[in-house]
Amino acid sequence: MIKEISEWSMKPGRDGFGEGLLELGEVQPKVVVMDADLSKSTRTNWFAAKYPERFIDMGIAEQDMLATAGGLSMMGLIPYTATYGTFVTGRAWDQIRTTICYGELNVKIAGAHGGISVGADGATHQALEDVALMRAIPNMTVVVPCDAEECKKATIAASEMYGPFYFRFGREATPVITHENTPFKIGRAETFHDGEDITVIANGPMVAEALKAAYILEPQGISVRVVNMHTVKPLDISVIIKAARETKAIITMEEHSIIGGLGGAVAEFVSQNCPVKMKIIGTKDTFGESGQPDELLEAFGLTSEHLIEEIKNILKK
């Protein structure tokens, strides 16, 4: 289903987004791409170069961009807006809630620079609350692809469903663990590694960390199931129920705050339907800071090493 670890290559999620848009440009004439002066960084400039008549640079005006996208969708077009996840989900939240989600408009919202791994730009640019902000709004679908390949698939899949859609991806190169034929369906989680002792439900680049942990623990006699829960909303509850029944505990892991993201979504379901020991791994109730992506991920506990510790802790209890 996925690549052997020896075949993992490195690529930024945003490149997958850029490639997905290029493919859509060819097959879906209704797609219009919008950016708020960050087109080089979000990779929408690739689409802009090839399809200039279907690209709109809205300037530095996120609120205007999102509501304008709403208007475009009312004409039957499929607008994709791109800017950083912090900016779009924060600044334009009201436009997303009132105009797009309450109005059930077909707008696709890409949040770039997701997570702490943004690095040197620091807290203002590191999206750590975006999933929580988007997940709270009715009618919204929220997807956090696990790698560049999946990000490309999510970009294309978004055009094939009607309705508001938020997806977020990172700036830095992260392992590409899936290949072209790895299944991807919005709303359906994939079990990337089977295990019997504990289940790690992860998304974004944390899926690779979870797989690394599983491979390291296997020879030590600890069997870890790894689930790629790329769709945070709607949650794939069947996979969660199965994990709660068949394994001793569930750990969630995401490059996002522990408040309101994937961990929150899973905990809401588990606590009410199939209580089982749980641990939520993510950034604590704190802002990010500047640094190298790797040192930040380590400092904020978003590595396979930290996950291994948590797995051992929870199994001891």
Next chain:
Amino acid sequence: MNDINFLKKIALQVRKDIVEMTYHAGSGHPGGSLSAVEIMVSLYFSVMKVDPKNPDWEDRDRFVLSKGHACPVLYSVLARKGFFSPEDLKTLRKFGSHLQGHPSRLKTPGVEVSAGSLGQGLSVANGIAIGAKMLNKDIRVYCLMGDGEIQEGSVWEAAMTAGHRKLDNLVAIVDYNNLQIDGWVEDVKGLAPLADKWRSFRWHVIGIDGHDFDQILSAFNEAEQTKGCPTVILAETVKGKGISFMENKAEWHGKAPNRQEYIEALEELGFLKGGESID
């Protein structure tokens, strides 16, 4: 002239509807609805191409009510135009009604945009206008905003976009009634010189008396003839227009008439002259 008499007759009916709807609802926004009556009646009964039997007709002109709280005037005009039964108007703001306290495009036939949080409609209208140009569709887009509403910064983001993109298929109308919830707009946060503001954002500006049908219709006509830039109509209006005790009073922004006030209002509009009951 006959045309104008026809519009005046509808305007009177719409004023009655607004008072009646908010009375039955026990809440709502009569002031900013009454100020926009002539503008709205002109749009739906003279200016715009719409088909009440086919609200989703692809080639219809689009109207965006950005000042969503003024939905009583929109609902009344839509009902009188035939989008739904005028009987429904009495269900405004009631549980289960398709007439929500602020407009919902999914619930009410003819309502294009869900709105209520201010300052978003002009961007939506821009999106429709840009989309129409991309698709080579010959439709026109109208967006009604409040004067207090344009204190929202996002309105000026949208104004910049429309000017930059030369959206000459778009007309914005400012219902310039000079009042907002907290008092006179000039006291809360003044807009003057408003025409200069829009001009500096590359818009064609037309100032009119927003209760004079001749001026309204000629402004919409001038807007249609104006090419290469969007047009904004600054419509000087009176908040609460037509009901003397509501006129120019901020308190009537978001308050329903009680029974006595309702009767007085209907009498002033010329209804109840034959001594008929309101019940």
